[in-house]
Amino acid sequence: MGKMSVKLCGIELDNPVIPASGTFGFGYEFAELYDINILGTFSFKGTTKDARFGNPTPRIAECESGMINAVGLQNPGVDRVISEELPKLKKCFSKKVMSNVSGFSVEEYVHTCALLDKCEQVGWLEVNISCPNVHGGGMAFGTTPEGASEVVRAVKAVTTKPVIVKLSPNVTDIVAIAKACEDAGADGISLINTMLGMRIDLRTRRPVIANKMGGFSGKAIFPVALRMVYQVAHAVKIPVVGMGGVSCAEDVIEMMLAGAVAVEVGAQNLIDPYACKRIIEELPRVMEKYGIENLNDIIGGVK
Amino acid sequence: MKQVFLSIKENIALTYSVYRMVLSGDVSGVTNCGQFVNIKLDGLFLRRPISVCDCEGNELTLVYKVVGKGTEQMSRMTKGEVLDVLVGLGNGYDTSVSGQNPLIIGGGVGVPPMYMLCKKLISEGKAPTVILGFNKADEVFYEKEFEKLGARVIVTTVDASYGVRGFVTDAMAGLDYSYFYTCGPEPMLKAVYRATNTGGQFSFEERMGCGFGACMGCSCKTVTGYKRICKEGPVLCKEEILWEK
Numbered sequence: 001m002g003k004m005s006v007k008l009c010g011i012e013l014d015n016p017v018i019p020a021s022g023t024f025g026f027g028y029e030f031a032e033l034y035d036i037n038i039l040g041t042f043s044f045k046g047t048t049k050d051a052r053f054g055n056p057t058p059r060i061a062e063c064e065s066g067m068i069n070a071v072g073l074q075n076p077g078v079d080r081v082i083s084e085e086l087p088k089l090k091k092c093f094s095k096k097v098m099s100n101v102s103g104f105s106v107e108e109y110v111h112t113c114a115l116l117d118k119c120e121q122v123g124w125l126e127v128n129i130s131c132p133n134v135h136g137g138g139m140a141f142g143t144t145p146e147g148a149s150e151v152v153r154a155v156k157a158v159t160t161k162p163v164i165v166k167l168s169p170n171v172t173d174i175v176a177i178a179k180a181c182e183d184a185g186a187d188g189i190s191l192i193n194t195m196l197g198m199r200i201d202l203r204t205r206r207p208v209i210a211n212k213m214g215g216f217s218g219k220a221i222f223p224v225a226l227r228m229v230y231q232v233a234h235a236v237k238i239p240v241v242g243m244g245g246v247s248c249a250e251d252v253i254e255m256m257l258a259g260a261v262a263v264e265v266g267a268q269n270l271i272d273p274y275a276c277k278r279i280i281e282e283l284p285r286v287m288e289k290y291g292i293e294n295l296n297d298i299i300g301g302v303k
Numbered sequence: 304m305k306q307v308f309l310s311i312k313e314n315i316a317l318t319y320s321v322y323r324m325v326l327s328g329d330v331s332g333v334t335n336c337g338q339f340v341n342i343k344l345d346g347l348f349l350r351r352p353i354s355v356c357d358c359e360g361n362e363l364t365l366v367y368k369v370v371g372k373g374t375e376q377m378s379r380m381t382k383g384e385v386l387d388v389l390v391g392l393g394n395g396y397d398t399s400v401s402g403q404n405p406l407i408i409g410g411g412v413g414v415p416p417m418y419m420l421c422k423k424l425i426s427e428g429k430a431p432t433v434i435l436g437f438n439k440a441d442e443v444f445y446e447k448e449f450e451k452l453g454a455r456v457i458v459t460t461v462d463a464s465y466g467v468r469g470f471v472t473d474a475m476a477g478l479d480y481s482y483f484y485t486c487g488p489e490p491m492l493k494a495v496y497r498a499t500n501t502g503g504q505f506s507f508e509e510r511m512g513c514g515f516g517a518c519m520g521c522s523c524k525t526v527t528g529y530k531r532i533c534k535e536g537p538v539l540c541k542e543e544i545l546w547e548k
Contacts, residue, residue, distance in 0.1 A: 029515055032304060057520075269517060
């Protein structure tokens with residue numbers, strides 16, 4: 001293992017950097033720019049049982065050091081992801097990919113996860129129980145320990161690959177939800193998803209986002225994300241993937257000190273398409289600067 | 304798509320709110336008229352998408368209207384400053400289907416991308432007629448530039464302070480054309496859609512996250528499925544458009 005390689009639920013990553021779902025498409029837009037095989041892995045566009053357009057536009061808003069999105073899980077549906085997107089991805093990405101799954105009922109999660117679990121290219125299932133954009137669906141599961149564990153138990157019963165549960169920060173006690181997922185058999189936890197936010201257009205006196213509210217992400221949320229990663233990583237024994245506002249190699253190291261074994265990069269990919277490449281290239285220099293010989297030595301280093 | 308660093312060669316006001324910025328550097332990533340670029344600006348999180356007005360040699364011309372913080376900041380930039388720009392975004396116009404005498408209809412800040420289109424059509428030996436629509440005389444820009452390309456140009460103003468009185472569709476009555484291309488505010492695009500009986504192409508605008516297809520923030524529904532304005536657009540053909548709003 002190299003000095004940057006880490007193990008995520010039994011699978012070795014060359015480095016801990018993972019583009020987050022919804023900010024990297026199905027990979028090939030970025031493969032036009034650089035060889036995406038340099039990534040640890042990446043989490044592809046959130047997939048649901050049926051094809052979805054998502055929310056009406058506008059569904060993007062500018063914020064101070066961040067942005068709001070209310071895309072609403074646009075995706076071609078699991079059947080087309082398997083028949084079209086994964087074969088296309090195979091041409092530019094030879095590593096195991098993280099498959100991000102959303103659903104609007106336990107049955108939908110089960111259906112989608114069971115199908116993706118059979119795909120050879122898929123290394124992990126990242127189960128999104130936290131997307132704040134969809135009315136009455138994803139949000140409800142991730143906001144109570146009972147709802148979260150119900151999804152995890154059902155998905156674990158039909159899958160063989162590691163199940164990483166992606167948590168919402170829009171809850172009172174994220175640690176209780178993380179523990180409920182661990183108890184229900186989750187193999188890992190990833191956090192945080194976007195924070196519910198809103199902007200109003202002063203000229204029209206209406207919300208900028210057609211859906212009124214959306215998920216706030218970008219640099220601005222990093223301290224909140226780091227705090228939650230720290231809390232959860234110290235409360236569970238399963239691996240934690242940290243994300244939220246990560247934009248540079250220093251942020252990756254902070255996340256790992258807080259307890260993350262790997263780190264996802266989200267909104268930064270949208271404004272700097274080379275963000276992940278740059279972070280991977282900067283990591284050795286930043287490690288040297290802070291006297292880190294091997295990234296595994298610092299995971300959870302802050303007690 | 305290419306990420307390039309371009310230096311400002313010129314940044315001047317054309318009207319009280321419309322500016323022209325000429326950027327110099329490697330602009331080989333711009334591959335078609337009707338494409339756009341996405342500009343990183345200090346202190347703002349999201350890049351700002353701006354349509355390409357012209358691109359030749361190592362120069363890229365953007366004509367933009369000051370509408371918010373980003374464009375306001377751009378208007379204050381000066382010669383020599385360097386911008387981080389993603390170039391070659393979007394599909395652009397297909398000129399192969401234009402026929403001999405296409406009609407170009409630009410409204411307000413929808414006028415700039417029509418310039419490079421017009422230039423290309425003329426270079427292909429076609430004879431475009433150009434209608435440029437504005438609200439009032441002091442908002443008119445680029446009439447002479449289009450004329451210099453050799454196009455027949457009609458300017459309309461809503462308040463009749465310059466050119467033909469009324470909307471672009473008022474100037475279309477009686478014109479004979481083989482095909483049309485248009486860009487402008489959505490009410491104008493809808494009116495053009497209704498007023499035309501040939502095939503045509505429309506360029507759309509939407510709030511974008513990335514501008515290169517990754518976030519799906521700017522998607523729209525079309526007859527032929529969901530399309531990302533930034534990737535499969537911004538140009539859509541008349542027959543695939545679904546007016547939703």
